[in-house]
Amino acid sequence: SQELEQSPQSLIVQEGKNLTINCTSSKTLYGLYWYKQKYGEGLIFLMMLQKGGEEKSHEKITAKLDEKKQQSSLHITASQPSHAGIYLCGADDAGGTSYGKLTFGQGTILTVHP
Amino acid sequence: KAGVTQTPRYLIKTRGQQVTLSCSPISGHRSVSWYQQTPGQGLQFLFEYFSETQRNKGNFPGRFSGRQFSNSRSEMNVSTLELGDSALYLCASSRGPIGEQFFGPGTRLTVL
Numbered sequence: 754s755q756e757l758e759q760s761p762q763s764l765i766v767q768e769g770k771n772l773t774i775n776c777t778s779s780k781t782l783y784g785l786y787w788y789k790q791k792y793g794e795g796l797i798f799l800m801m802l803q804k805g806g807e808e809k810s811h812e813k814i815t816a817k818l819d820e821k822k823q824q825s826s827l828h829i830t831a832s833q834p835s836h837a838g839i840y841l842c843g844a845d846d847a848g849g850t851s852y853g854k855l856t857f858g859q860g861t862i863l864t865v866h867p
Numbered sequence: 868k869a870g871v872t873q874t875p876r877y878l879i880k881t882r883g884q885q886v887t888l889s890c891s892p893i894s895g896h897r898s899v900s901w902y903q904q905t906p907g908q909g910l911q912f913l914f915e916y917f918s919e920t921q922r923n924k925g926n927f928p929g930r931f932s933g934r935q936f937s938n939s940r941s942e943m944n945v946s947t948l949e950l951g952d953s954a955l956y957l958c959a960s961s962r963g964p965i966g967e968q969f970f971g972p973g974t975r976l977t978v979l
Contacts, residue, residue: 784966786967786968788970793955793973793975794972794973795871795873795957795970795971795972795973796957796959796970797970798967798968798969798970801966801967841910843910843968851923852898852915852917852922852923853898853899853900853912853915853916853917853922853923853959853961853968854900854912854915854923854925855900855912855968856912857909857910858909859909860909
């Protein structure tokens with residue numbers, strides 16, 4: 754079955770620093786989704802990647818899906834306290850037959866100190 | 868456009884009881900997925916409904932069930948509650964079988 758490994762599990766950075774979170778899959782990905790969650794709340798959709806080599810950016814967050822479609826990275830430039838939270842990667846590993854099922858990594862807890 | 872809404876937000880039940888959670892998807896979204904989130908197991912897929920039909924089901928016991936109405940609103944039911952059912956239950960909606968899923972704020976269920 755699909756497994757997603759996120760690294761690091763937690764990250765503490767000083768405001769203004771850049772950081773990267775990785776998500777590695779045991780299977781080829783048909784779609785890779787990045788979400789952010791505040792503790793105990795719902796997930797906020799950040800980005801979706803589908804094509805190998807694809808890169809998307811939104812404000813100071815950039816996500817990439819490698820050519821082999823088994824690893825993705827999320828990069829935050831000049832981090833701010835508002836970036837703090839839990840970052841989760843979710844994978845669609847069955848394409849059109851996944852029927853609403855995403856498999857998630859265990860999450861990366863990001864703390865940004867002012 | 869209103870987001871995904873879930874009711875109630877918090878619920879406390881005792882073992883053996885049953886509970887029903889509700890989810891209203893984003894207008895125009897016909898697919899609703901349910902997930903359970905716990906500290907130990909993380910986010911796990913429960914089931915997905917599209918046009919009132921369950922199309923996919925995760926690895927959960929039969930005590931967990933759901934349904935979807937003609938307006939795409941969905942409910943999930945857990946019968947004979949166990950302590951281990953304490954979790955944050957999240958629903959997500961999307962337009963179709965693949966693509967972005969948008970999550971609601973969740974229902975925090977505590978089983979005593």
